[in-house]
Amino acid sequence: MTALIEVKELDKAFGGVHAVEGVSFAVNAGQVYSVIGPNGAGKTTLFNLITGLYTPSKGEILLNGESTVRLAPNQLAERGMCRTFQQMQICMNMTAIENVMLGRHLQLKSSLFTTLFRLPSLRRNETVARNRAAELMEYVGCGDYLAAEAPAMSYGGLKRLEIARALAAEPKVILLDEPAAGLNATETAALEELIRKIAEQGITVMLVEHDMKLVMGISDRLLVLNYGRVLAEGTPEEIRQNPDVIAAYLGG
Amino acid sequence: MLNGVMQSRLRGLIILALILMVLPVFFGNPFHYELATQVAIIAATVVGLNLLVGFAGQISLGHAGFFGLGAYFTGIATGTYGWSSVPALMAGAIAVGIVAWIVGRPILRLKGHYLSMATLAVGFIIAIILNNERAITGGPDGMSVPAFEIFGWELSSFGRYSLFGLDISGVQAWYMFASVVLLVAVWFALNLIESPIGRALRSVHGSEVAASVVGVNTAKYKSLVFVISAIYASVMGSLYAHFQGFITPAVASFEFSILFITMVVLGGMGSTFGVILGAVVLKLLPQVLADFQELETVMFGLILMLTMIFMPKGLLPTLTAVVYKRRRRKAGGTA
Numbered sequence A: 001m002t003a004l005i006e007v008k009e010l011d012k013a014f015g016g017v018h019a020v021e022g023v024s025f026a027v028n029a030g031q032v033y034s035v036i037g038p039n040g041a042g043k044t045t046l047f048n049l050i051t052g053l054y055t056p057s058k059g060e061i062l063l064n065g066e067s068t069v070r071l072a073p074n075q076l077a078e079r080g081m082c083r084t085f086q087q088m089q090i091c092m093n094m095t096a097i098e099n100v101m102l103g104r105h106l107q108l109k110s111s112l113f114t115t116l117f118r119l120p121s122l123r124r125n126e127t128v129a130r131n132r133a134a135e136l137m138e139y140v141g142c143g144d145y146l147a148a149e150a151p152a153m154s155y156g157g158l159k160r161l162e163i164a165r166a167l168a169a170e171p172k173v174i175l176l177d178e179p180a181a182g183l184n185a186t187e188t189a190a191l192e193e194l195i196r197k198i199a200e201q202g203i204t205v206m207l208v209e210h211d212m213k214l215v216m217g218i219s220d221r222l223l224v225l226n227y228g229r230v231l232a233e234g235t236p237e238e239i240r241q242n243p244d245v246i247a248a249y250l251g252g
Numbered sequence B: 001m002l003n004g005v006m007q008s009r010l011r012g013l014i015i016l017a018l019i020l021m022v023l024p025v026f027f028g029n030p031f032h033y034e035l036a037t038q039v040a041i042i043a044a045t046v047v048g049l050n051l052l053v054g055f056a057g058q059i060s061l062g063h064a065g066f067f068g069l070g071a072y073f074t075g076i077a078t079g080t081y082g083w084s085s086v087p088a089l090m091a092g093a094i095a096v097g098i099v100a101w102i103v104g105r106p107i108l109r110l111k112g113h114y115l116s117m118a119t120l121a122v123g124f125i126i127a128i129i130l131n132n133e134r135a136i137t138g139g140p141d142g143m144s145v146p147a148f149e150i151f152g153w154e155l156s157s158f159g160r161y162s163l164f165g166l167d168i169s170g171v172q173a174w175y176m177f178a179s180v181v182l183l184v185a186v187w188f189a190l191n192l193i194e195s196p197i198g199r200a201l202r203s204v205h206g207s208e209v210a211a212s213v214v215g216v217n218t219a220k221y222k223s224l225v226f227v228i229s230a231i232y233a234s235v236m237g238s239l240y241a242h243f244q245g246f247i248t249p250a251v252a253s254f255e256f257s258i259l260f261i262t263m264v265v266l267g268g269m270g271s272t273f274g275v276i277l278g279a280v281v282l283k284l285l286p287q288v289l290a291d292f293q294e295l296e297t298v299m300f301g302l303i304l305m306l307t308m309i310f311m312p313k314g315l316l317p318t319l320t321a322v323v324y325k326r327r328r329r330k331a332g333g334t335a
């Protein structure tokens, strides 16, 4: 079986700082694959490389066997990749539901002519998109905000809204960067449930998270980064027993 | 809920139509019609500019350049070469669209002050060309433009027309025409904003990274909205040229560009009806303060600064918020 995402000897340097160095791993379709590591380990940088926001200094990233290092984020979205951000990226100049509808951008192609005259075909598609977005907001648990402007939402609501937007794009793989950060215990439990549901749909999930209970419970495999390098890779069981990890991270 | 959105869109348009219809009751002489026609044409221009500035979050300090290009294209095509008005207006719009696309691609990569400077330069270059190409444009002395003509029928400020048996003057006819044009311009803008394309444009403003990871080609959409707003300016420039009957390179000047931007900022960036109010206020202000004519640009600069500091959302959104709050407080008081 070929991997959905394959990363080979990946390197990213900012000036003198090697944020990611010689990182290799593979994610199979349908897995929940988590990346853990202390602050500044290079987790977000790795996600930025995979999603095309950064260009690698060296190395290779393959999506379904195709090299993606020259592709822009929107081209990766066309290939079924979507993500959320540690520093939330919500369009505060739109309503909550419009943010989710934005996620359907690639499914909603309409010509300028159709748009300017608001022809019936566009109205129909918009209604479908709006209903689908509303469903997704219920699904991720921010159904209370169907009529809200984005800036009026709570922090936890916005975090879920970002996931709804990513799901609206109907991705094959979704990358979540610290979705539980800033959430309380109840919200985190709900999030775990949500990630499970997403994975059950057959969507491959890549997850960066500091909450060890969440990560160990949900992941099929884990990658442990430290100072930009791979410290360990394996199943949650293997990671738990890895002496390097215990020494450098879990034990500390 | 969807109905609510559609209704609110159309409600604004209907209110605007009613205002435009009732307004002539307050007009005492032809000059008022003339002023209102100018306001309508300029308001339609800033509605287009607002798509770029207010919705997509990209600045243009050279938009009068496109307005001027449209005006001169029409002036030269109809005046010098005897084209009919509509083909001239359309050809001008296409030409300006192409120019905007060509200059937009590279400069829209820039952000903030760099984009301001680049668009400023585009405006300056256009104004300089219009000033210097005396053989074609008449240079700083300007050129006269024939009346608007469609299927052999002329719309002239000095004409007399009959509408449903009613005898109306040329400026009255122009006012009606400009009102319809403004309504169409607003309708297009509202349709554009509330669409997949409109969300993509607004997401470029809201978060470029968020836009790109859901598949929005941000560079493409920036170019698109730049071209659309330039075409708005060009078409309105063409009509302005016909209406005025005489144009000078002042239509493409820096002062005019600043006036447009001030209208957008004062009225309310991202508020289609707000920027119309901005156009009305700033076009009427110099009439009221006729004594301060030399200080006009300074005054606009001051208004721009004060709005940004004290009323960053702009006139109409701020007023709406105040009214909304009052009403809620009243409702709360009686409950």
Ligand SMILES: Nc1ncnc2c1ncn2[C@@H]1O[C@H](COP(=O)(O)OP(=O)(O)OP(=O)(O)O)[C@@H](O)[C@H]1O
Pocket: A014, A017, A018, A019, A037, A038, A039, A040, A041, A042, A043, A044, A045, A046, A086
């Ligand atoms: N755009 C950038 N320019 C310069 N340095 C950067 C940039 N992005 C990340 N870095 C550096 O790269 C290193 C890794 O950062 P990164 O954000 O990937 O860490 P992280 O593992 O996500 O940390 P955290 O758990 O705090 O989110 C840090 O030293 C950071 O300062």
Ligand SMILES: [Mg+2]
Pocket: A043, A044, A045, A086
């Ligand atoms: Mg991070």
